[in-house]
Amino acid sequence: MTEDAYVISASMIPFGKYRSSSYVGLAVSPLVDALRRAGIQKSDVDAVYVGHSYGGMMTGQRITKEIGLGTVPTVNVDNACSSGATAVHEAATAIAQGLIDVAVVIGVEKLTQFGGGTLPLSPEDREVRQGIVMPAVYAMRATRYLYETDATAEDLALVSVKARRHGALNPYAQFRQEVTVEQVLAARPVADPLTLLMCCPTGDGAAVVVLASARARNRLNAGAAARIAASVLHSGQVEEGFRDMTKPEITYQSARDAYAQAGIEPRDLDMIEFHDAFSIAELVYYEAFGLTEKYTAATLLRDGRTTFGGDVVVNPSGGLLAKGHPVGASGVAQVAEAFWQLTGEAGARQIPGARWAATHVTGGGTAGLDHGACTIHLFEAA
């Protein structure tokens, strides 16, 4: 980064099922609220970046025209589940390069339009035509992880229990009821060994953050902020041979680059929002982020070192498992959570004295790739 970029405000709707709302209906309220909280006018905005996967043509412009925010560039971004975080990355990069001073980033998705079921994937992909769905990908990762380690289905359930416990504290979460290990294990099977309560829900959502350069932050007299210390976007690298599914290399490499960019180490982090689309993901990402050695993640979880009061709070928002996962919105919602935690606005789930935060989201199931995209951001209270 050549110039510092800051998150100066955030807003989002509670994730849930909003069948009466369009993409515009989902996003317009948090857009207005984010501008108001930043203390800026629409004329202060230099560019708009919009992450979504299923919104159709000109989703961003359909939203911004409702508040008469035009003229400036609006960039629509699709990177599957990483769409929103990719939009943040593009905005942060433009600020870091000195091209713009103030950016609005919108993440939005309406999954209830599909009426239920697993996430629609591109039928042009060979494995999709063979019948692959995202729960099956993660289930096979889980089968192999349980085979290679001493982790058990109870550990997979424990991830969901923790997520729901955190989500119960979060007014933005789709699920706010706690669950037990027994309930998770007894839930309807989706893709063995994953049960329904080990899978993120489908739903709708929108989140908006405002990013500003240092000079814009001073000019606008913005208050507490989160400095973007690292913004990393990687694409998947094809593997024609035998991939180790328990070592998702796109996240290992992205995390390595993010730590280097920010000049910090895993032990410096106070919180991480991981892409826990399925409970196995959280375990392998502990290892990918260097929180623990390979194949030792379950110990970290069992010992309570990744919840409130532990070494690092993983998914204080409840994560995708409890907060919900409206694909294109999730990456921006993670940044909103990091902003609130670092500025002391996280309410009942506030991590006392949080200084460093990480957000991580992958994207896409594509034959031959670990994931299609991976975006990691590191933030420092400022």
Place this chain on the structure above:
Amino acid sequence: MTATPSFPVADLESDDLLGDFPEGRRLAGTRCGDCGQTMIGTRVVCSSCVGQNVARVALPGTGVLYSYTRLHVGGQGVRALGYVDLDGGVRTLADLREGDAGLWPDARVELGVDGDDWFFTPVIQQGDSHD
């Protein structure tokens, strides 16, 4: 240098993995004549060296089950799916038929063909044991 057009690849006409080869009905792969990499499916360019000296080949009908799941969603009842690491170094997604012995990671498996359907099934050998 004069500009010359590139042309699209009719990949939708050759997307079936199962094919007829001198070795019998096998899954189709592609081998690069320049760097030797073997890839799943019918391809026109090598994903390693970007060479276009590639040829369609029969992949081995035997391998090892890397991982699997029984999928309960999607409207097809319970469907067993897995990744099979074929002898020779290529991985494929495959339907699985488990028989009485069940499924387990690292099981030896072999290709079965039933009409246009294909699948892998564990090869049970004398003395095999698993959990």
